[in-house]
Amino acid sequence: MNFSFFVLLSLAGTLLAALVSCISAKGQGHRAVMTLLALSTGLGAIASAVFLLSGQSQLAISQSVWFFSTPFALSTLSALFFFLLNTVACLASVYAIKYVEQYAEIYNVRVLDGLMAIFVLGMQGVLLSSAPFGFLVFWEVMSISSFFLVMADKQAASVRAALFYLIMTHLGAGAILAGFLILSGSSIFEPFTRLAVLAQSLPPQTLFGVFLLFLFGFGSKAGLVPFHVWLPEAHPQAPSHISALMSGVMLKMALYGFLVMTFSVLPIRSSTEALIVIALGLLSAVYGVIYAVIERDVKRVLAFSSIENMGIIFTMIGVAMLVKSQGMDTFAHVAIGAALLFAIAHAFFKSGLFMGAGVMVHAAHSRSLEVMGGFSKRMPVFSGSMLILALAAAALPPFSAFMAEWTFIQNLVANLSQMSPFIQGVLVLVLVTMALVGGLALFAMIKLFGIGFLAEPRSEHAAHAKAPDALIAVPIFALAALTIFVGACAPWILSIIGFADLTSFETWHTNLVVAEATLNPLVLFDVLIALFLVVFVARRLLSNKKHERPYHTWDCGQPITSGMEYTATAFSSPIRFFFRMITRTKKNVIATPVLASNPWIASRIFSLDLRQIWYDVLYVPIQHACLWTSTQVRKLQNGVIQFYIALIFIALVVTLTIAL
């Protein structure tokens, strides 16, 4: 069967959605556009899923002259990402139908819808293009449309974040373009397969330079530390369904690009490159997770958690590169499988969490966790699905991200003793850092859920929270269900995306098999459920269920108020203390005595200065250097016309000298 028609139809539908939003009258057509987008992306998701299930490895979509003969094709890898993109985009469009209507007076709905469709189209195009020209065109479509989406609410903070994002993403795109130009010898129309052949004949130093350009280009898009500073600014400012797309899917585009470039195009030569990737990955994971723990803005927590997750994925890829350079192809294969499984898990749970954060922000009228709380009582079903997503994000069994970490760490430990001492050292560092990050990720997610959803509401708005509309809630439920599904059916999914050697099929189920260790996630899931039921039944049998009364929480005889509760700041205070060398937060307590006679009776103002160390250490000096240079250069502009002519002449001579 030919799926290429359906993939093209999906692209056309997305384009049509953008067009419809352009021509529709102001304030109308929102539902039509979002429904159209949901249909077209749903079609794309189904087409790519069917392609993956069919077991084919290549599918040519089209190749037309008027797009400079860029071949459009799906491979197993791009089909996987195409599926993730379209599934999340489909659910995000359904979510957007009611979500955007809540904010109709803030956003320009027509423009928002049109840009969202173009954004999705850009990402679809990135995955389908298999030549630098198409790849870069769609990459820019994706970047620029998301730049406008970040500043959709037109607030000063959003505009600032969007401009920052624009600069970073264009530095990255410039690096990718430069990498392509060096590889192909100044033609960007050669397909990737041809680039791979050309790369064989380049000297190692050039290839290393190209690799660094790609690492910067894709790493800055993926939010790797230290190129991440734009991410926690830009992702939270966008509307929540756009945040979900940016965090859940757009980061994966960078991952996809990096995977294609490092494993299909560039020949792997040395372990230096791998060590750089591992170092950046571990740095991102640790830095991201510490800030995810101490941040108090719900969407910033999620943005930092994305940095952490991308750090883990890049660490897995770095390990794969490292062991591949040592000739251990099986190990590398497993590590890539784990990274892809983690990417699938992340696409679903992070999109769900961002969409849920949109509901929380709408209920509390603020992004601060400090004014939330009590949602689990007011929106029980929604909070249940958020609990599942948060536990999945914390990589707890039996959910999706855990299976990826199990695969990776099990494989790492199994192969540890057969390595050279240097590689062993690196792998032990990876192992313990990932364990530390796992512990702290649990902290961050429990803080998010515990402070955001449990106990008494901390503000008037939160106290009057209503359960979200069905159209808003259903995509979140669907993502929570997908998270459970990916966890329970991890072996099946791995076998579909080309990692069948990591699985073994038995009569009624598929096992994960990594280096002789087998795990059947379904059995794990069933055992946990069965034990839960055992406890449930035992409690019914052994004690009287109805024998209870409600009363307020005991608090030393005082009435309980939300002021007694722990806040997100207080909850994360031990971690802030233990990692104060890294975070360098500043705590300010200003005490002003109320009574002159008694200094103990004082009103206190507490503030916490969460500083971004990379911003202070790296970006502010760069900014100062740029400003200083431009001040110096401005001295040339002294109003003497002869001087300007002399400068033009010198510039001409220098240019000609270089060119000839």
Next chain:
Amino acid sequence: MNSILLTLVQFVATLAIAPFVVGLVRLFKARLQGRHGASPFLPYITYATLLKKQMVISKSTSWVFRLVPFVVLASTLFLVCVLPLVVFGGALSHLGHFMIIAGVLALGTAFLVMGGLESASAFGGMGASREMTLASLVEPAMIATFATFAVVTGAFTVDTMFASANILTSPALLPAIAALIMIALAENARYPVDNPATHLELTMVHEAMVLEYSGPYLAMLEYASGLKLTIFSLLVANVLFPMTLAVDATLIAIIMALGWMIIKVVIVSFLLALLESMIAKMRFYRMQEYLTIAFFFALAGLVFALIHITL
């Protein structure tokens, strides 16, 4: 069939003995401190009484508060099923990968923390924050410890790891066992990490989280923490003396294993009580030092093991 029987024996025996271990530690501690102490069988009566009592549920709480005791107890029961406590080679021991053990422990802790936060009081929040911190710092030490066992023995489940771990032939296990003991103390909220006997708000971690629970729910949580203490006591004893476990389902082997189990819990309880009577509790904000030591013990074991294999 054999393995199912073995698992059943372990399940029933561990569940039956758990309150006795809690009572025994209290008795030994009382004797060491010059008090007469209550009977070691008192916890059985305490739990039975709690099951009959009326529950007081705080008005601030939601469905999560009611879910917590079930998940905490179920996650502990999972550990009873998969770990080698009384027998080797149980029916579910293939699920005992160290990542899963660490994950399920973390799952139970996460829910306990949410139960603490649900009460909306400062005590619950404080205990929750502290427990979460401890759990997130114990995790790397635990993974490193079990990774050492995996590297030394070449096995993946705790069951096979312990069955083939021999400290006489692989001394690299010694630091890992030291780390395991330190982790066991931290996981069970014992000295020097937490004081299980106190209700003084400034020192408590575990007790602060369960403060708002009463009646059957409190019984479930207390029973879960007693089970966890039993599990870790037996684990530490089994790694040193793996020959005391039953490997096949003959009557004699099972009776021997059960006898050994009682001897092991008595000795471990005594040592725990001795330890708790000799040392003081650490200040909470120095806890990262304790856990860093545990972590570096585990790491040292891993490095020694790798050097040992390479040489």
